Amino acid sequence: MARSIVFVPGKSPKPPPALHREYLWRALRRGVLRHDPALTDALDACSFRLAAWNFLYYGQYEPIDADIPWIERLLDDGEATAADIREARHWSKWLTRLLYSIGDHAHWLIGAIPDPRIKAMIQDTLRYFENTGGVADRIRGQVKAEIEQARGENDSVCIVSHSMGAVIAYESLWSLTHDDHRPVDVDLLLTLGSPLGMKYVQKQLLGLRDGSGRYPSGIGEWVNISAVGDLVSVDERVENDFAPMAAQKGVGRIRDIHHDVYTAFRNAQGLNPHRSYGYLVHPEVGAVMADWLRGGE
Numbered sequence: 001m002a003r004s005i006v007f008v009p010g011k012s013p014k015p016p017p018a019l020h021r022e023y024l025w026r027a028l029r030r031g032v033l034r035h036d037p038a039l040t041d042a043l044d045a046c047s048f049r050l051a052a053w054n055f056l057y058y059g060q061y062e063p064i065d066a067d068i069p070w071i072e073r074l075l076d077d078g079e080a081t082a083a084d085i086r087e088a089r090h091w092s093k094w095l096t097r098l099l100y101s102i103g104d105h106a107h108w109l110i111g112a113i114p115d116p117r118i119k120a121m122i123q124d125t126l127r128y129f130e131n132t133g134g135v136a137d138r139i140r141g142q143v144k145a146e147i148e149q150a151r152g153e154n155d156s157v158c159i160v161s162h163s164m165g166a167v168i169a170y171e172s173l174w175s176l177t178h179d180d181h182r183p184v185d186v187d188l189l190l191t192l193g194s195p196l197g198m199k200y201v202q203k204q205l206l207g208l209r210d211g212s213g214r215y216p217s218g219i220g221e222w223v224n225i226s227a228v229g230d231l232v233s234v235d236e237r238v239e240n241d242f243a244p245m246a247a248q249k250g251v252g253r254i255r256d257i258h259h260d261v262y263t264a265f266r267n268a269q270g271l272n273p274h275r276s277y278g279y280l281v282h283p284e285v286g287a288v289m290a291d292w293l294r295g296g297e
Helices: 017-035 037-044 054-058 068-076 082-088 091-105 107-112 116-130 132-153 164-178 243-247 276-280 283-294
Strands: 003-008 047-050 156-162 186-192 219-225 251-257
Touching: 003 017, 003 132, 003 164, 017 037, 017 047, 017 068, 017 276, 017 283, 037 283, 047 132, 054 132, 068 276, 116 132, 116 164, 132 156, 132 164, 156 164, 156 276, 156 283, 164 186, 186 276, 186 283, 219 283, 243 251
Parallel strands: 003 047, 003 156, 156 186, 186 219, 219 251
Antiparallel strands: none
16 A cells, blocks of 8 residues: 655744755654564655645745754654653643643733743744735645645555644645545544644634634544643643534544653753654654554555
8 A cells, every 4th residue: 555644844944845854754764663663664665745834934944953963862762761751841831831721711811921932833823824925825735735746646645743734734634625625535634742722723723713613524533642841732632622523524533642742852952842853753653653554454
């Protein structure tokens, strides 16, 4: 069975696509093969596509040089240490998480959140929803093109999305369903460190902002994984919020994985539970991807 993975990255400028794709793929391979080394041939036969929307949005690339030693260290040993776990559970992250959760229900409080990464995520997400100059339409068009090409060339398609990329992947699937009236036929949607559990994000989504209650369709399974200490996925659950999507048969099953998920990406600034590389090497991601790779065999 021919298989394809489409990766939709999160916010901020990214490295040039070829280099970014190389390290993302290495991290994902490491996570899968750590879980099941027998899947080497299946991975080698799998297509890995990067929906590189970030340059379109930010107009610049971000050098990867400073991250490479840290990524290599992660690839050598991607397990969270006791120190990583303590840092992910630190009271300061707990307090920021609490403020962010409260702010999700009282939006005027969001501006008081001290973490600059959270503020940047909110600003970038809201700018995307505003669709100034049609930028969100162009981004979705780029992502849809990658999904459709993958689907046209392969029997089974998996979309892996991270952070704000999960919002873009969701809306791209919605647009394929309702704007283009085309079958989606995606076997697995995997969202990592996603803000889709947040009320202020849900209210802006296509099909929900207009009150129509329409969802994407044609998705076999949606798995949402959130790491402890990841302040972007402050609400770790999407199954409860998107239950109507399952009831409308838009997705076969939704499940959340967040208990005791500790990612291990660390750089000179310390532990960053949100970084995509840390998620991709994690055993839970490896297990989900391994199940998809073994499906239908």
